[in-house]
Amino acid sequence: MKTQRLLILGRVQGVWFRESMRIEAERLNLAGWVRNTPDGAVEAVVQGPADAVNALIEWAHGGPPQARVERIVLTDAQGHYSGFEKRID
Secondary structure: OEEEEEEEEEEOOOOOHHHHHHHHHHHOOOEEEEEEOOOOOEEEEEEEOHHHHHHHHHHHOOOOOOOEEEEEEEEEOOOOOOOEEEOOO
16 A cells, blocks of 8 residues: 655646546545635645556546646645545635
């Protein structure tokens, strides 16, 4: 089990990034959450088998078609998650 925090920087708000990530995370059977940050980034915590987490990280480097990801900051995260939610906070 791997738990990773992603801070996704670039043109990632207003381009359907959170919903696209939620759909991809559910497809990969991952748990966690995704939300916009006040400074224009997208933050996510993703939990599941290492290969599936790595696949979602790889997906996030491109994101949905209108996104322009400049970089992703990865850190280890803690916690236990069930399901994957798109947060509004």
